[in-house]
Amino acid sequence: MLLSIKANEVLPIFIFDKEILFELKSDDKRVDYIFKKVIQLKDELKKYSLDLAIFYADVIDVFKYLKSKAYDEVYASVDYDNYAKKRDEEVSKIINFIPLYDCYIYEPREILKKDSSPYVVFSPYYKEAKQVYTKEHSLKYELETNKLSSFEFFDYINEFKENKLVQKTLSIDTIGFKQNSIKYEPPLKKLKKLKSKLIRYKDLRDYLNEDATSNLSVDLRFGTISIRSILRELITLKKQGFDTEAFFRQLVFRDFYASLLYHFPKLHTQDFRSYAPYSFNKDYYEKFISAKTGVPIIDAGVSELLTTGYMHNRVRMIVASFFCKHLMLPWQKGEAFFAKHLMDYDAASNILSWQWSSSTGIDAQPYFRVFNPYLQAKKFDKDALYIKKHLKALSNVNAKDIHDEDFLFSNTIKEYTKPIIKHKLAREHFLSESKKFLNN
Numbered sequence: 001m002l003l004s005i006k007a008n009e010v011l012p013i014f015i016f017d018k019e020i021l022f023e024l025k026s027d028d029k030r031v032d033y034i035f036k037k038v039i040q041l042k043d044e045l046k047k048y049s050l051d052l053a054i055f056y057a058d059v060i061d062v063f064k065y066l067k068s069k070a071y072d073e074v075y076a077s078v079d080y081d082n083y084a085k086k087r088d089e090e091v092s093k094i095i096n097f098i099p100l101y102d103c104y105i106y107e108p109r110e111i112l113k114k115d116s117s118p119y120v121v122f123s124p125y126y127k128e129a130k131q132v133y134t135k136e137h138s139l140k141y142e143l144e145t146n147k148l149s150s151f152e153f154f155d156y157i158n159e160f161k162e163n164k165l166v167q168k169t170l171s172i173d174t175i176g177f178k179q180n181s182i183k184y185e186p187p188l189k190k191l192k193k194l195k196s197k198l199i200r201y202k203d204l205r206d207y208l209n210e211d212a213t214s215n216l217s218v219d220l221r222f223g224t225i226s227i228r229s230i231l232r233e234l235i236t237l238k239k240q241g242f243d244t245e246a247f248f249r250q251l252v253f254r255d256f257y258a259s260l261l262y263h264f265p266k267l268h269t270q271d272f273r274s275y276a277p278y279s280f281n282k283d284y285y286e287k288f289i290s291a292k293t294g295v296p297i298i299d300a301g302v303s304e305l306l307t308t309g310y311m312h313n314r315v316r317m318i319v320a321s322f323f324c325k326h327l328m329l330p331w332q333k334g335e336a337f338f339a340k341h342l343m344d345y346d347a348a349s350n351i352l353s354w355q356w357s358s359s360t361g362i363d364a365q366p367y368f369r370v371f372n373p374y375l376q377a378k379k380f381d382k383d384a385l386y387i388k389k390h391l392k393a394l395s396n397v398n399a400k401d402i403h404d405e406d407f408l409f410s411n412t413i414k415e416y417t418k419p420i421i422k423h424k425l426a427r428e429h430f431l432s433e434s435k436k437f438l439n440n
Helices: 029-046 059-068 080-090 122-132 185-194 193-205 216-222 227-239 247-265 281-287 296-308 313-326 331-341 347-358 373-380 386-392 405-410 424-438
Strands: 001-004 009-017 053-057 073-077 096-100 157-161 164-168
Touching: 009 059, 009 405, 029 216, 053 059, 059 080, 080 096, 122 247, 185 227, 193 247, 193 386, 216 313, 227 247, 247 347, 281 296, 296 313, 296 331, 296 373, 296 386, 313 331, 313 347, 313 373, 313 424, 331 347
Parallel strands: 009 053, 053 157, 073 096
Antiparallel strands: 001 009, 001 073, 157 164
16 A cells, blocks of 8 residues: 655555454464565565565554544545445545555456446356457556655564554564565566466466466456456467467456355345355364365365465366365355455455355356366376375375276275265265255
8 A cells, every 4th residue: 555645745555454454373374474565565665765664463553543643635546345435535534545446457346238237147247348448458557756755664574552653663563474485486576477378378377287377366356466467468368379368368257256246235145136045064064174085186175285285276166166065065165265265355356256056146157067076086187196295195196096086995005095976876865955945
């Protein structure tokens, strides 16, 4: 965020929001990632004779304080989830709030039908998005010269105690979190790799052992790289003859989900449509979140998530389908589990993807489509390399046996559980219950 006190005098700030951090564990990888990037941003700003004031506080308290110091307006990039919208609305009551729509390609009201209603099917949304797209959407912001506002406490984390601003050591420990040893690849380095990724992206992005994805999702989520920078790179590569359509389409899909969440805020927790009587089975849920379902591709995906904070996008689809349609657990529980652990967690993408998998969302897959986790694993992880990487207990088991449900039920594998459910029976039960539900 950037605050102005008078013409050309600014105060860049970053707030570690106590309300958000309160829900997280002290070893949350995302907080460590953000903290490191904030310190990096602080160092970068110093090169331009600027600095970054860092707060650990309730957002409203920060802006009440800054307003009392005669700051008159704030510029901030906005998000569309319910918490962000409510927070920004409250801030705007305190200080002149100037929203910057820079998290996504388009503004939420930019792509609408002729009757000004939102699109609820992706294909026409995408068609309109391409029509609306102009060079302004990939605009590079020019650097302006600004004078840094006087602020005494740049070298601290600023917190409020009994309504007074107090200074604490500039350390992640100060906000109650732990540093980890994960090394993050610089986003610009990843962007430079996009050229080689595009050659393989369209055909191989779903295959679990092909390095064909951009790995830019966490950078897009936290703004460590601009969506505009990625668009400019795509323009350059397209001019060089690269096929950029498939990748651009996925970026627009991200916008589509953000648009849906903006226009239909109830989707945060509610189904757009209902197909089956989902219910909470604690035993199934506990085995799922601890990677002990006995279904290798599911357990491998959950294990990857728990240990790294990442999960391949194809695996997310398989895992979510299994959660909702095999175990018949409510998507809200799965979404919350992902929200707790995903490094690149984006509310719109996560919520709408789970609703797609559960067949309860807008433009979702049909309810009768139930992924077979064994066939999915066999197709996208033929040699079971992904599974073996994340499930050491299966490292010496033949790939064909890992993909064979009957083998897993019939044989005991040391330190690995038998499947908790059979695909055929689970599918038939789900479809039967769905039909009953639809007929009522």
